[in-house]
Amino acid sequence: MTNTPNNYSEDSIRVLEGLEAVRQRPGMYIGSVGSRGLHHLVYEVVDNSIDEASAGYCSNINVIIHIDGSVTVEDDGRGIPVGMHPTAGKPTVEVVMTVLHAGGKFDSGSYFASGGLHGVGVSVVNALSEFLEVTVRREGGVYFQRYERGKPVTEFKRVGDTDKKGTKITFKPDFQIFETLDFSYETLSRRLRELAFLNSGLRIKVSDERFDQSNDYHAEGGIVSYIKFLNKAKTLILDEPIYHMEMTDDRISVEFAILYNDSYVESLYSYVNNIHTEEGGTHEAGFKAAYTKVFNNFVNKYNLIKEKITLTGDDIREGMSAIISVRLNEPVFEGQTKTKLGSSSARNAVESIMSKFLQDFxxxxxxxxxxxxxxxxQAFRAREAARKAKELTRRKNVLEVSTLPGKLADCQEKDPANSELFLVEGDSAGGSAKQCRDRRTQAILPLKGKILNVEKARFDKLLSSAEIRTLITALGTSIGDKDFNIEKLRYHKVIIMTDADVDGAHISTLLMTFFFRYMRQIIERGYLYMAAPPLYKVKKGKSERYIQNEDEMEDYLLDLGLEDVEIQGVNRNRYKELLINLIKVNRMVSKYERKGFERRLIKTLAVYDELDYTKLENEDFVRGIYKKLQDNGSLTKYINTGINFNPEFGRYNITLESNSQLLAINTELLATPEFRELRRLGMFLKEIGDAPYRIKVGEDMKTFETLTEFVSFIEQRGKKGLNIQRYKGLGEMNPEQLWETTVDPERRTLYQVRIEDAEVASELFTLLMGDVVAPRREFIENNALNVRNLDV
Incomplete structure (x- = not known):
């Protein structure tokens, strides 16, 4: 049978090899087992849905982060073929999920320009997941199979009827593989927003059920809308983007958008088949070469520059924000995670199309x-001025440090691996730090006031700042693309130490902006740190202790609140665990209440014996639940309730109708990870029993009618008799206290500054430190409720 572009069947799935060694060497397939690799799992599943959208069969993608750490990706595409595979002898879905290099991307008739890992993606996700469940809606049926650590644990079978199409995959990354299981909503949202912009008309919804966050991304304007969005916090030089899209004779599609702003940096975002190529590659090289050549040719043709100067590509692209998106069949990447394109055909296509278009434009x-x-x-003149200013920062020998402004107190150690430099806010704290430091290995550089905001300053102005020149000289690396040398860094721990107030946070951000923009290798090598002075000093009687942050304070107050307390019917060793989990239960019940479910109803379901969505096939079992809810008054707030049958899943539902909404206790509710987590927490509700809650405090007996009252009493009791001193300034500490809490390597807490996503970081620095006020105000308003330590 011959496959056509519209034909996607069992014969389209070609098997190349089995799934081996993925769990033994996951880094070969997803890049790392840290946060980056964790998020890469989601991208691989989403990429399959994106390929369906690119082929014209998918309009909606829904991504959900569940409370148990699992993720669901659902689309309304054609659905993975469900029949028996013609050569593998087992269901095609099982082949796709369990065999490496099995997928529709090997068959050129199924997809033209795919972004998935050519059949590696979803099988690798399966292999690296504690469990994965796939539901396919196709050809009038609903099909389901579950896998655990890559192996099927149920048969692939039809479980219901439907007139819908699509694929739904829920997976939970394996704790045996990954260093972290904590998905970042911001990181995933940014990638999904990016995909919505790159695929005009596609709607992508992302939700985080852990924190009640969601976003709906849908952009009809494609990358033109995207480039405007990326520049919303900047002052524009061009009113509208320069935009063009064209396909070559050998079917390579090239699309680009260019906009200029008044910043001093170039931002080029490149994509191949929707995959973000962070390290660039041949398409970026073609873009830069074509743009520089055509621009200079035009300027020379019309003699637009009267001086005898030659503009470099860096000069011409200063302030440029551009997106280049290339689509081609079977691209060649350098590395499995596709961060750099190696296809020479892409460079030729980009150069040819851009040159022809830009000449006319x-x-x-x-x-x-x-x-x-x-x-x-302006960029050229600034570059020349900066070249001259650089000479001022070049350090001839270490002895010159004593004469530098800024009063650097250097250390005796000459080996950078054993040396650390504290960048300290203010002369007062700097004086204390100099008194308490270990002179052998610890250097102190006090900084006067706030350094220059480099986000708003060109390079030559940066080098005219005395504080920044002192810092550059102290570090020893020089600065600038050609002169910066990380190997000359004199300290392998550069520690930012500022006050725990608004000014301290501002100074820290200014310093991090400087390092990110001009000395990024210091961050990438892991040499930049933030000191963490304690937020509180707590005294109770004659004892005192330092508390690092709000979370540690809450934990400490809970310990104090539970002293001399007896919770009736509970083992004393379990008090703290019980209370922590009861707080979680209370929050989850409140979340369901906001959705319209009565509190008593949710608590009843949380502790109901053997409640599982598979049991909804049994009508008698469902009627038992219904009677229980009726008997304990959980249904009284609803104007209409009842039981009905859902043919799609072959199960019974309990329906609940109020004045404003229609709810149901059904498969969709009970099968969610949130509900499974509620069921897990239900054991703690069983343990403490029903209200009223009774506790013994000393000889007194106290009774609480609600969980909220009980928890609040414990927290307030923990604060009683405490003298809590909140530190905001390092200058409030004497040298001994500063050494104990912040400087002593044996007792201090340091946070290493890392770049998880360079573009997100760049966007945030522009937002926070740039000139445009409106987006910054919006950011503050959106995050105001997340503030833990407000300095007023």
Whole structure:
């Protein structure tokens, strides 16, 4: 049978080899077993849905982070083929999920330009998951199979009827493999937003049920909308983006959008088949070469520069924000995680299409060329000024340190691996730090006030700042693309130490902006740290202790609140665990209450024996639940309740109707990870029993009608008799206290500064430190409720 572009059947899935060694060497397949690799699992599943959208069969993708750490990705595409595979002799879905290099991307008739790992993606996700469940809606049926650590634990079978199409995959990353299981909603949201922009008309919804967050991404304008979005916090030089899309004769699609802002950095975002190529590659090289050549040719043709100077590509691209998106069949990547494109055909296609388009565009839009040229000439002059200013920062020998402004107190150690530099806010704290430090290995550099905001300053102005020159000289690395040398760094621990107030946070952010923009290798090598002075000093009687943060304070107060307390019917060793989990239960019940479910109803379901969505096939079992809810008054707030049958899943539902909404106790509710977590926490409700809750405090007996009252009493009791001193300034501590809490390597807490996603970091620095106020105000308003330590 011959496959056509619209044909996606069992014959489209070709098996190349089995699934071996993935669990033994996961880094070979997903890059790492840290946070980056964890999120990569989601991207691989989503990429399969994106491929369906690119082929014209999918309009909606739904991604959900569940409370138990699992993730669901659901689309309304064609659904994975469900018949028996013609050569493997088992269901095609099982082949796709369990065999490496099995997928529709090997058959050129199924997908033209796919973004998935060519059949590696979903099978690798399966292999690295504690469990994975796949539900396929196709050809009038609902099909289901469950896997655990890559192996099927149920048969692939039809479980219901439907007129819908699509694939739904729920998986939970394996704790035996990954260093962290904590998904970042912001990281996933950014990637999914990116995909919505790159695929005009596609709707992607992302939800985080852990924190009640959700976003709905849908952009009809494609990358034109995207480039405007990326520049919303910047002052624009061009009114509208330069945009073009074209396909070559050998079916390579090239799409790009270019916008200029008044910043001093270039931001180029490149994609291949929707995959973000962070390390660039041939398509980026083609973009830069074509743009520089055509621009300079146009300028020389019309003699637009009267001086004898030559503009470099860096000059011309200063302030440029651009997106280049290439789609081609069977791209060649360097590395499994596809961060760099190696296809020479992509460079040729980009250069050819851009050169032809830009020549015509510049001829038709000379005013735009003039604006870009003015910006480029400013960049050229600044580069020349910076070259001269750099000479001021070059350090001839270590002895010059004593004469430098900023009063650097150097250490005796000459080996950078054993040396650390504290960047300390203010002379007062700097004086205390100098008194308490270990002179052998610890250097102190006090910083006066707030350093220059490098996000708003060009390179030559940066080098005219005395504080920044002192810092550069102390570090020993020099600065600038050609002169910076990480090997000359004199300290392998550079520690930012500021006050725990608004000014301290601002100074820390200014310093991190400087390191991120101009000395990123210091961060990438793991040399930059943040000191963590304690937030509190707590005294009770004659004893005192330092508390690092709010979470540690809450934990400490809970311990104090439970002293001399007896909780009736509970083992004393379990008090703290019980209370922590009861707080979680209370929050979850409140969450369901906001959705319309009565509190008593949810608590009843949480402790109901052997409640499982598979038992909803049994009508008598469902009627038993219904009677229980009726008997304990859980249904009284609803104007209409009843039981009905759902043919799609072959199970019974309990329906609940109020004045404003229709709810149901059904498969969709009971099968969610949130509900499974509620069921797990239900054991703690069983343990403490029903209200009223009774506890013994000394000789007194106290009774509480609600869980909230009980928890609040314990927390308030923990604060009684405490003298809590909140530190905001390092200057409030004497040298001995500063040594004990912040400087002593044996007792201090340091946070290493790491770059998980360079573009997210860049976007955030622009938002927080740039000139445009409106987006920053929006950011503050959106995050105001998340503030833990408000300095007023």
């Amino acid at each position: 510049f001829e038709e839009n000379p005013n735009i060329v003039k604006k870009i040229l003015d910006k480029a000439l």
